[in-house]
Amino acid sequence: MKLFDVYPLYDIEIVKALGSSVWDEKGQEYLDFYGGHAVISIGHTHPHYVERLTDQIRKVGFYSNSVKISAQKELADKIGKLSGHDDYQFFMCNSGAEANENAMKLASFHTGRKKIVAMHGSFHGRTSLAVAATDNPNIVAPVNRTDNVIFVTLNDEQELENLFAKEGDEIAAVILEGIQGVGGIRIASDDYLRRIRTLCDKYGAVYIADSVQCGCGRTGKYYSHDWAGMNADIYTMAKGIGNGFPVAAISIAPHIAPKYGMLGTTFGGNHLACAAALAVAEVMAEDNLVEHARQTGDYLLAELRKLPKIKEVRGKGLMIGVELNEESAPFRKKLLFDEHIFVGSSSDKNTFRLLPALNISRENCDKLLASLRKLLA
Numbered sequence: 001m002k003l004f005d006v007y008p009l010y011d012i013e014i015v016k017a018l019g020s021s022v023w024d025e026k027g028q029e030y031l032d033f034y035g036g037h038a039v040i041s042i043g044h045t046h047p048h049y050v051e052r053l054t055d056q057i058r059k060v061g062f063y064s065n066s067v068k069i070s071a072q073k074e075l076a077d078k079i080g081k082l083s084g085h086d087d088y089q090f091f092m093c094n095s096g097a098e099a100n101e102n103a104m105k106l107a108s109f110h111t112g113r114k115k116i117v118a119m120h121g122s123f124h125g126r127t128s129l130a131v132a133a134t135d136n137p138n139i140v141a142p143v144n145r146t147d148n149v150i151f152v153t154l155n156d157e158q159e160l161e162n163l164f165a166k167e168g169d170e171i172a173a174v175i176l177e178g179i180q181g182v183g184g185i186r187i188a189s190d191d192y193l194r195r196i197r198t199l200c201d202k203y204g205a206v207y208i209a210d211s212v213q214c215g216c217g218r219t220g221k222y223y224s225h226d227w228a229g230m231n232a233d234i235y236t237m238a239k240g241i242g243n244g245f246p247v248a249a250i251s252i253a254p255h256i257a258p259k260y261g262m263l264g265t266t267f268g269g270n271h272l273a274c275a276a277a278l279a280v281a282e283v284m285a286e287d288n289l290v291e292h293a294r295q296t297g298d299y300l301l302a303e304l305r306k307l308p309k310i311k312e313v314r315g316k317g318l319m320i321g322v323e324l325n326e327e328s329a330p331f332r333k334k335l336l337f338d339e340h341i342f343v344g345s346s347s348d349k350n351t352f353r354l355l356p357a358l359n360i361s362r363e364n365c366d367k368l369l370a371s372l373r374k375l376l377a
């Protein structure tokens with residue numbers, strides 16, 4: 001049987017990985033400034049991660065949510081502490097799309113309303129409501145099209161204010177990324193996030209912070225929305241919280257009440273997923289990785305801004321977009337095949353993304369900067 005051909009692939013097979021390096025089958029080493037779409041948070045094959053997962057699979061790999069899995073509570077406590085949201089409630093699932101799907105369903109259950117406000121340039125995943133709230137018609141199937149999602153322009157406070165004034169009593173939720181990732185590292189301003197908070201409070205809507213890519217400490221705060229100094233009602237997370245193991249979750253404000261059967265999943269929160277996410281949370285706390293991401297990000301952003309022939313450098317912490325004056329694909333190819341460095345693309349064709357592990361070293365940042373300098377000269 002052949003593979004369903006939906007991914008344009010680089011002809012590279014990764015057979016070994018350690019920290020911020022990966023190796024192909026010919027023994028060529030690559031520097032990983034992409035982390036496979038912002039997934040690698042504590043570095044590849046981190047010893048604590050390998051040990052925790054190995055230890056767990058020897059004991060029990062899986063049992064369903066029909067029995068007590070105390071590792072879920074342990075993880076909820078650790079993420080509650082890391083994120084400063086001890087008083088929130090934790091529900092585990094399997095992917096970023098599923099986290100957002102659950103968050104929007106929950107907002108609809110909670111408010112009894114149908115309308116979701118999303119941003120132009122957004123990416124929230126490929127399941128039915130998540131993809132309907134994603135601003136890319138090419139991946140929205142006819143069956144997913146709905147009038148229940150209203151798109152607005154990121155950072156346009158007046159447009160949002162007008163929309164709420166008109167339809168506020170029908171709006172269940174506003175969902176947005178604190179920093180749009182796939183969209184090309186577009187930052188929601190602190191004022192805009194605070195305005196969303198105010199409007200959601202005024203009209204009884206739910207503020208959903210999609211932190212799938214910009215969460216887990218990547219921007220130098222646990223959730224990028226924290227930069228605006230206020231709380232969302234639901235935070236969604238995936239990618240970095242599992243360091244490669246498929247695990248996702250939502251963190252839900254205390255005023256949103258659960259009911260048996262409201263949400264559910266077969267695999268979500270299984271023993272192995274918890275072990276992976278616990279290992280990540282433990283390394284993040286032990287090595288102070290949120291602060292490390294902020295400091296290393298400050299350094300990288302400042303150095304990147306000194307490079308020639310770059311239109312703009314955007315980002316916070318280790319979530320960085322570099323916009324060239326032309327399409328970035330040929331440049332990314334050169335970085336990969338000549339300099340052996342992985343970076344990420346974005347739906348903004350001129351912008352490439354830097355999404356390294358949160359414990360990337362200064363030495364590795366300098367290697368990247370030297371290669372960029374060489375290619376831009």
Ligand SMILES: Cc1ncc(COP(=O)(O)O)c(C=O)c1O
Nearest residue numbers: 095096097123124125181212213
């Ligand atoms: C902001 C954001 N939300 C949701 C998703 C979907 O996550 P997943 O691919 O795990 O379903 C992504 C994936 O890139 C993302 O960047």
